[in-house]
Amino acid sequence: MSADPSFGACDVPDMPVDLVIHLGHAPMPHLRYDRVFFYDMRVPLPASLEFVDAAGSLLPKRVGLLTTTQFREWLPIIKEHLERKGHEVHIGEPDRRVAYAGQLLGCDYQTATAVERDVDGYLYIGTGDFHPLGVAILAKKPVIIADPERGTARDLGSVKDRLLRQRHAAITRARDAKAFGVIVSKKIGQIRTDLARDLKALAEEHGREAHIFLMDLVSPDLLEGYRVDAWVNTACPRIAIEDALMYSKPILTPPEFEIVLGVREWSDYVLDEIRVA
Amino acid sequence: MSADPSFGACDVPDMPVDLVIHLGHAPMPHLRYDRVFFYDMRVPLPASLEFVDAAGSLLPKRVGLLTTTQFREWLPIIKEHLERKGHEVHIGEPDRRVAYAGQLLGCDYQTATAVERDVDGYLYIGTGDFHPLGVAILAKKPVIIADPERGTARDLGSVKDRLLRQRHAAITRARDAKAFGVIVSKKIGQIRTDLARDLKALAEEHGREAHIFLMDLVSPDLLEGYRVDAWVNTACPRIAIEDALMYSKPILTPPEFEIVLGVREWSDYVLDEIRVA
Numbered sequence: 001m002s003a004d005p006s007f008g009a010c011d012v013p014d015m016p017v018d019l020v021i022h023l024g025h026a027p028m029p030h031l032r033y034d035r036v037f038f039y040d041m042r043v044p045l046p047a048s049l050e051f052v053d054a055a056g057s058l059l060p061k062r063v064g065l066l067t068t069t070q071f072r073e074w075l076p077i078i079k080e081h082l083e084r085k086g087h088e089v090h091i092g093e094p095d096r097r098v099a100y101a102g103q104l105l106g107c108d109y110q111t112a113t114a115v116e117r118d119v120d121g122y123l124y125i126g127t128g129d130f131h132p133l134g135v136a137i138l139a140k141k142p143v144i145i146a147d148p149e150r151g152t153a154r155d156l157g158s159v160k161d162r163l164l165r166q167r168h169a170a171i172t173r174a175r176d177a178k179a180f181g182v183i184v185s186k187k188i189g190q191i192r193t194d195l196a197r198d199l200k201a202l203a204e205e206h207g208r209e210a211h212i213f214l215m216d217l218v219s220p221d222l223l224e225g226y227r228v229d230a231w232v233n234t235a236c237p238r239i240a241i242e243d244a245l246m247y248s249k250p251i252l253t254p255p256e257f258e259i260v261l262g263v264r265e266w267s268d269y270v271l272d273e274i275r276v277a
Numbered sequence: 278m279s280a281d282p283s284f285g286a287c288d289v290p291d292m293p294v295d296l297v298i299h300l301g302h303a304p305m306p307h308l309r310y311d312r313v314f315f316y317d318m319r320v321p322l323p324a325s326l327e328f329v330d331a332a333g334s335l336l337p338k339r340v341g342l343l344t345t346t347q348f349r350e351w352l353p354i355i356k357e358h359l360e361r362k363g364h365e366v367h368i369g370e371p372d373r374r375v376a377y378a379g380q381l382l383g384c385d386y387q388t389a390t391a392v393e394r395d396v397d398g399y400l401y402i403g404t405g406d407f408h409p410l411g412v413a414i415l416a417k418k419p420v421i422i423a424d425p426e427r428g429t430a431r432d433l434g435s436v437k438d439r440l441l442r443q444r445h446a447a448i449t450r451a452r453d454a455k456a457f458g459v460i461v462s463k464k465i466g467q468i469r470t471d472l473a474r475d476l477k478a479l480a481e482e483h484g485r486e487a488h489i490f491l492m493d494l495v496s497p498d499l500l501e502g503y504r505v506d507a508w509v510n511t512a513c514p515r516i517a518i519e520d521a522l523m524y525s526k527p528i529l530t531p532p533e534f535e536i537v538l539g540v541r542e543w544s545d546y547v548l549d550e551i552r553v554a
């Protein structure tokens with residue numbers, strides 16, 4: 001058993017075995033895995049679609065349908081169900097980082113933006129805020145969660161507003177930082193060395209100091225003790241978003257770092273993504 | 278910069294670079310490193326040997342001299358100094374895991390046991406208890422620390438006694454465990470897959486369940502949530518010793534696990550080592 005944490009199909013452990021069996025994530029088509037079998041996990045469709053109906057009054061007429069891999073086979077059925085109720089439903093095609101139509105990653109919202117012009121809001125089928133939150137920020141259209149576990153639906157709007165306030169505060173805290181640590185992951189689907197080099201160059205052009213830190217597991221305790229004033233994270237885009245409060249120093253995404261340096265406006269705020277066209 | 282923790286020459290990060298420069302540790306001769314340059318750190322000898330003289334009254338006539346790599350060049354000078362004061366001084370030759378005569382690792386006490394018959398006690402030149410503690414337990418002879426930073430000397434006896442009480446308690450807590458997790462490291466100088474397999478077989482022979490967990494960084498939070506009653510650690514031998522209190526379940530070394538299974542007596546207690554003859 002691998003006891004290293006795994007954060008997704010971006011993060012497959014190197015093990016001295018003949019075959020790694022990876023449970024629950026769909027492979028990222030653009031990556032070349034070395035002897036990894038992705039064991040598919042699919043949750044059976046509930047007998048009742050009440051959790052979808054619960055979203056009914058929150059939904060606009062034209063809806064983009066989104067989910068994560070374990071619910072992907074529900075999408076055509078839910079699409080039909082919504083169409084019967086008068087909605088126009090779109091399911092976006094993926095890029096090369098995403099395995100299935102309508103599938104969301106925490107770092108790639110391609111299947112949402114692919115249908116952005118055709119829809120007035122999104123319905124996400126799933127249990128957590130993690131995946132659809134990026135869409136809510138990126139698309140600036142309502143994102144409704146239909147939660148098959150709780151059997152209820154909710155609007156992501158207030159979660160999005162709270163997150164944006166937190167990110168604004170992080171950017172403000174980092175504005176006067178002199179030295180930045182630019183974090184680069186060693187994980188197969190998270191390594192962005194070129195981006196880190198570009199950010200270091202950008203920092204230096206703007207009179208700031210930047211140092212590149214390469215690491216496997218990005219974790220607050222492992223980053224204590226370095227003489228930097230703030231971190232810029234090019235590893236998993238969600239670390240700065242979901243884990244920010246665990247870090248003693250501000251930790252920014254690359255677009256947030258651009259805001260700090262004055263080369264991007266706050267009004268152009270986007271969540272960091274790793275898309276592969 | 279590598280921001281992964283490094284616990285010694287056993288633990289050199291795999292980095293996408295042409296050369297890794299590793300600071301402060303001496304290479305382990307038995308390992309085949311891939312493009313790693315060990316940058317030697319040597320502390321200059323203090324002007325006064327008062328810290329050695331402070332150990333004087335605690336030392337027996339026949340002394341084994343031990344240290345860690347950064348102080349290794351002091352040993353011939355301290356040997357002469359002690360000989361002038363009437364001591365008989367021995368410096369043990371290393372095995373293939375250890376680079377220098379008299380050098381101690383936290384996992385290899387060869388340079389101490391090599392001279393065990395010729396000495397009545399040891400003088401360790403260094404600042405912490407970590408390295409000589411294993412010798413104190415293994416050799417059952419007094420170990421005195423001459424500390425060049427504090428300028429004072431101390432006997433390790435009470436630290437050793439406290440440690441043995443803690444280990445006795447851990448073994449007692451694990452006695453009734455049904456399922457054991459056997460931890461195997463992925464680090465170049467810590468991986469002991471064969472030992473883990475042997476321990477799993479031994480557990481099963483004695484009616485216990487055992488599962489092998491492969492991981493890079495062994496850390497308490499990464500081991501939460503598994504359905505095992507106790508851990509057996511084949512990674513760095515010192516994790517179960519120094520970090521035991523951070524783990525919610527008992528964590529044992531391989532010899533301690535043998536005591537739990539009844540194939541070793543408490544009177545044969547030894548610290549775990551990774552020696553390479």
